[in-house]
Amino acid sequence: MTNEAAAATQPFVMNASFWTATVIFLLAYALIVSEKVHKTVVALFGAALMLVLKILEQKEAFHVEEFGVDWNVIFLLISMMVIINLMKPTGFFEYIAIKSAKLGKGEPMRIMTIFALVTAVLSALLDNVTTVLLLAPVTLLIADALEVDPVPFLIAEALASNIGGTATLIGDPPNIMIASKAKLDFISFIYNLTPAIIVIMAAFLFVLKLIFGKRLRVKPELRQRILEMDEREAIKDPLMLKKSLFVLAIVITGFVLHGMLGYEPATVALFGAGLLLLLSGTHEPHHVLAEVEWPTIFFFMGLFIIIGGVVKVGLIKWMSIEVLALTHGNMFATSMLIMWFSAFASAFVDNIPYVATMNPLIIDMANQIWPHLQGIKLLHNPELMPLWWSLALGACLGGNGTAIGASANVIVVGLAERAGRKITFIRFMAYGMPVMILTVLLSTVYVWLRYYVLKI
Amino acid sequence: MKAKDVMEPITETLSPETTLKEAVNRMKVARRGEGWTGVKGMIVLDDGKLAGIVSIKDILRAIIPSYMRLTELGEFTWDGMLEEMTKKVAGKKVGEVMTRDVITVSEDAPLMECADLMVKHSLQRLPVLDKDKRVVGMVYIRDLYQAIVQALLDKEGE
Numbered sequence: 001m002t003n004e005a006a007a008a009t010q011p012f013v014m015n016a017s018f019w020t021a022t023v024i025f026l027l028a029y030a031l032i033v034s035e036k037v038h039k040t041v042v043a044l045f046g047a048a049l050m051l052v053l054k055i056l057e058q059k060e061a062f063h064v065e066e067f068g069v070d071w072n073v074i075f076l077l078i079s080m081m082v083i084i085n086l087m088k089p090t091g092f093f094e095y096i097a098i099k100s101a102k103l104g105k106g107e108p109m110r111i112m113t114i115f116a117l118v119t120a121v122l123s124a125l126l127d128n129v130t131t132v133l134l135l136a137p138v139t140l141l142i143a144d145a146l147e148v149d150p151v152p153f154l155i156a157e158a159l160a161s162n163i164g165g166t167a168t169l170i171g172d173p174p175n176i177m178i179a180s181k182a183k184l185d186f187i188s189f190i191y192n193l194t195p196a197i198i199v200i201m202a203a204f205l206f207v208l209k210l211i212f213g214k215r216l217r218v219k220p221e222l223r224q225r226i227l228e229m230d231e232r233e234a235i236k237d238p239l240m241l242k243k244s245l246f247v248l249a250i251v252i253t254g255f256v257l258h259g260m261l262g263y264e265p266a267t268v269a270l271f272g273a274g275l276l277l278l279l280s281g282t283h284e285p286h287h288v289l290a291e292v293e294w295p296t297i298f299f300f301m302g303l304f305i306i307i308g309g310v311v312k313v314g315l316i317k318w319m320s321i322e323v324l325a326l327t328h329g330n331m332f333a334t335s336m337l338i339m340w341f342s343a344f345a346s347a348f349v350d351n352i353p354y355v356a357t358m359n360p361l362i363i364d365m366a367n368q369i370w371p372h373l374q375g376i377k378l379l380h381n382p383e384l385m386p387l388w389w390s391l392a393l394g395a396c397l398g399g400n401g402t403a404i405g406a407s408a409n410v411i412v413v414g415l416a417e418r419a420g421r422k423i424t425f426i427r428f429m430a431y432g433m434p435v436m437i438l439t440v441l442l443s444t445v446y447v448w449l450r451y452y453v454l455k456i
Numbered sequence: 457m458k459a460k461d462v463m464e465p466i467t468e469t470l471s472p473e474t475t476l477k478e479a480v481n482r483m484k485v486a487r488r489g490e491g492w493t494g495v496k497g498m499i500v501l502d503d504g505k506l507a508g509i510v511s512i513k514d515i516l517r518a519i520i521p522s523y524m525r526l527t528e529l530g531e532f533t534w535d536g537m538l539e540e541m542t543k544k545v546a547g548k549k550v551g552e553v554m555t556r557d558v559i560t561v562s563e564d565a566p567l568m569e570c571a572d573l574m575v576k577h578s579l580q581r582l583p584v585l586d587k588d589k590r591v592v593g594m595v596y597i598r599d600l601y602q603a604i605v606q607a608l609l610d611k612e613g614e
Binding site: 098137144228229230234415 | 526529534541
């Protein structure tokens with residue numbers, strides 16, 4: 001389809017609203033990237049401007065799915081945070097970490113491998129930031145016990161967390177957003193992304209061994225320190241732990257079945273959060289709720305409204321026309337362009353605003369290619385599906401590229417610095433960028449082979 | 457009575473550039489009053505101005521690794537860890553480990569103010585400042601207690 005034809009099917013005008021919304025959007029992006037103003041403040045103020053300047057009606061911003069806040073994303077995030085906040089004090093995560101170190105028999109390379117695997121699995125089921133935030137302190141302790149440099153362990157964990165998070169619908173915010181917009185269920189993510197991530201994770205572990213295998217050696221008496229640790233001492237509240245694991249099991253089962261049962265993921269998570277709050281018997285939910293990362297939640301809300309504004313005025317449609325013109329409507333080329341562009345964009349820019357922009361862009365693109373299709377038929381068009389997976393793989397794995405590419409990286413760098421081990425931007429990139437390129441290359445082969453050659 | 461009536465003179469101070477190792481030694485040999493050696497806290501002066509205060513707690517805080525503050529890992533530490541970590545931070549500067557926001561009182565502060573501050577902020581000592589913000593002495597918790605003992609015993613004596 002030609003550029004002109006696409007434009008003609010659904011015309012839009014570059015009027016004052018168009019330019020106002022575009023300027024708000026670009027300024028917000030620039031400010032978020034510059035980090036001169038906190039991103040949440042930028043998002044909320046930008047959103048307010050979209051409303052005050054009548055780009056969007058408040059009703060559209062709050063109640064219309066196409067233009068406004070995606071409450072499915074918001075409630076899924078809040079509910080998962082509540083569940084994790086209630087679980088944290090039980091000592092479950094410390095238990096897992098100490099147990100892993102002991103399974104590694106105090107040998108650094110084995111510990112690094114097991115930690116990377118555990119981080120990946122936990123990141124797939126919970127959020128990356130929490131996983132890293134809970135495992136990193138134990139990692140630093142283990143490194144001190146073994147008298148080895150903790151930095152390789154920490155970087156490996158950050159990278160593993162971003163890789164693992166890519167595997168599921170709830171693993172990483174981009175996936176949550178894609179799932180909600182594209183109406184994809186948990187099982188689709190497992191079916192389409194998890195196989196790719198298993199291959200990628202295996203390759204990643206192989207690379208870790210290649211790089212660090214020979215470097216990490218410790219004296220046997222230091223290993224003894226690890227073996228003498230008793231992981232059971234980590235459990236602070238066994239009863240609450242049982243309740244948490246019970247609820248977590250329900251939530252994960254709920255995610256697996258949500259498509260079949262006709263529930264949105266947020267419903268499943270909200271049920272889990274409500275149930276665990278109830279079971280905890282707390283009369284003071286204040287600090288469980290206070291610990292929800294409200295700045296992140298409000299960042300999402302503001303961002304959705306800003307993006308809603310530029311969707312409404314047609315900027316996103318214009319961009320989608322340009323992308324299609326670039327790839328001449330070839331879907332494989334488009335999906336590769338999306339994957340690689342997403343990877344490099346996410347390495348340097350927050351992948352949340354990026355994916356929030358890309359979601360409507362892909363839908364607009366689909367609208368132009370298949371103007372007669374609507375709803376699920378459009379969103380789940382077999383030719384469109386690889387684009388969603390390419391976006392997810394690119395945006396999530398791209399986070400590994402630099403120290404600022406993903407929240408997990410930022411956390412690890414911060415913790416290392418506080419422990420007196422500064423990880424420079426360049427040092428992180430020296431590990432992160434090659435891993436990013438390797439994993440995106442593997443994803444390229446995966447998407448090509450699975451969706452364009454084997455077509456399964 | 458006022459702060460200046462019970463405060464003790466300051467004989468020794470640290471500079472932000474002093475290393476932790478030297479600071480510990482200075483605190484160990486510092487004399488205070490008759491027959492006493494060793495103090496548990498010392499003020500840090502930079503260009504004659506109060507820059508901070510170092511107490512045993514600040515030193516412990518510097519020695520405990522930062523990651524231990526983030527989560528409950530006490531059970532998983534090992535014999536000899538404290539000594540190892542201590543050696544690691546021996547070269548740190550006083551300026552890095554001191555408490556910067558020092559709670560102080562003026563010379564004319566009533567003792568009740570001193571007592572209130574000490575209990576509210578769990579302090580053992582309060583530097584006393586003159587009008588030019590220079591440190592002129594230190595009120596210790598035991599000085600306050602002395603005043604209390606006196607007040608009680610005097611009453612009973614009547």
